[in-house]
Amino acid sequence: MARVLIINLASLPMPGNEPIFPIGARCVEDALRFAGHFVRLMDFVESPQALDDFSWLNDAYDIIAFAIRNIDPIDLSCDGHVLEYARFSERVHAALDPKQTGGSRPLLVAGGPGFSLFAKSLVDLLGVDLGISGPAETVMLEVAADPGAFLGSGSILQGRRYDGFVERVLTHPPALMRAYANTRNAMIGVETMRRTCFQKCIYCPYAHITGNNSGDYKPLVLMAAEIDAIHGAGFRRIFFTDSIFNSQRAAKDIARLLGGSDFPDLTWSAYFSPKPFDDAFAGLLAKSGLETVVISPDSLDAGMMRNLGKNFDLASVEKFLKRCRAHGLTPMVNIVFGGPGETRETVRNTARFINENLRAGELSMHVGYRILPQTALAALTGLTEPDLLAPTFYPIEEQIVQWLIQDLDSRFLTPSVMVNLLAGRAAARRMRKIPATALRGETTDGFSHVALSREPA
Incomplete structure (x- = not known):
């Protein structure tokens, strides 16, 4: 013992x-x-x-x-x-x-x-x-x-x-739940599956963290009991911690569970992929208390999406958005500018898609990719784990922020977004160069880049 x-x-x-x-x-x-x-x-x-x-x-x-x-x-x-x-x-x-x-x-x-x-x-x-x-x-x-x-x-x-993940209900100590339920915008995570992510995003270490797991899925009866205890403790917001919620084979059953009468006022969110995402699934989500349908194409330029390793294309994003509109769902689209191959033209293309297809409040926008070990982005730069322990970013053009201000409709350039963009530009300006000898080869845009690591202010 x-x-x-x-x-x-x-x-x-x-x-x-x-x-x-x-x-x-x-x-x-x-x-x-x-x-x-x-x-x-x-x-x-x-x-x-x-x-x-x-x-x-x-x-x-x-x-x-x-x-x-x-x-x-x-x-x-x-x-x-x-x-x-x-x-x-x-x-x-x-x-x-x-x-x-x-x-x-x-x-x-x-x-x-x-x-x-x-x-x-x-x-x-x-x-x-x-x-x-x-x-x-x-x-x-x-x-x-x-x-x-x-x-x-x-x-x-x-x-x-x-x-034990698939055999027992996970319940939490009441004192710990009370401490977190009293925080601003209190939210608690629920894990529905342990499965290696099927996506190949070049910046994401998720598959390395989860290990080689072909897929354990928490039985619905255990999940219902876990959510019931969470709801009883006062939480009204849940985030499903899966890499992609709709890769869960019981995703529709979970949506039905949450749409029942057992959890009044409960809302939830998760990460989704634009596919699979059919009308039947969208209809269930609309009745389930879902806050936002979060997807991460990270760029809305076709070439950049390929560079970033996305396994869906612009057409899939367009179909996803149309289904969200048809069923009254609120999408949230994550975009990160500054990946391998980002140019003036790719920024313009992404901004154009945003202006034509998204509404105010549906865009989450950032500048700069943090390079993490065990990712394709780390392999691309040749940087190893010790090199990356301090926050280290793929090099970006400082002009990106100015391009965004020029290209995006004003409804997306809220004060909080502007603060975020300017912070990204400030971070870029106080980065230090890592020796070029750390690089292996060229990026997808045909140019060798030196990775940059942020120095303390």
Whole structure:
């Protein structure tokens, strides 16, 4: 029987950080508890006083695990989170000094989606004994059976399938749910499947994070019970954390479930693909409390969409929008300017499509692609994990912002959008060059680029 402390580092107060309910850490906690281990989840939204009072570290733990969901803040005009994580881990190490603990110490472990991308670098930076890349439940159960066997190993274990995902209802502690239900725009995540994403977007590390999983789908009866508990705790907004919601084979059944009378006032959102997206599905979504139908073509220029690895085309986006209009659904289209091959003409083409097909409030727009390990974009630049630990972006033309101001209708250039665009331009201006020797070959537009990494302001 092991005593385990899980620290949700994503709940630390950091510039640009917006803590969200810690689904991943909760899954690991739930698995360990079900196996009979003692587990405590330290979350600083629930327990803000614990940031200053470290007395909670005085208990005798066999394992202390750092859960890292994100590496960067949502607001990319802020610096990354890595230094904050390192500073916090130093405080933990100081509190666990063997001189103060009688010579013994717990096994230190790190995991989570953000950690999985930079596992090699973060094992050293955080000074942990063990890293877990990918889904962590099964590996943590093995580690908890004999923590001493991993002390000082410095190794990284690959996460594997966990049977409990499809066998048991995931319920959350009432105190933790209350803490997050009281936050502004409170939303909680629900995981419906564990399946490698079928899309091939060049910037996305999702397939690496989830591992080689052919597909576990949470049974509808378990999902209904989980949502019922969430609704009962006061949450009225759910986000389905799947890579693509409509790749879920039970997507229509879930929409029917949410459209029933059991969850009054409940709304939800998720990431969708423009296909498959037929009229029958759109009709179910319209009755389900769906807030917005979020898709990410990232560009609305045909050539750029191919460059970015999209497995759908402009015609699919047009059909998707028509079905949304026909069924009274609100689409939200994510566009990120500045990918490989972006030119004055591709920006103009995307702006033209936006002006002709979208309404005010239906566009989410950003400038600059963060390069992450284990992606085609990283391979394109030749940059490795250590190069990318600091927020590193594919090089962009500073004129992009001016082009957008010229090309987009004024209804899309709201004050908040302008702040976002100007922040992107400011970030571009304070980037530093990485040596050109780091590059491998050319981009799809025929020009070699030097990747740029943002320096602190």
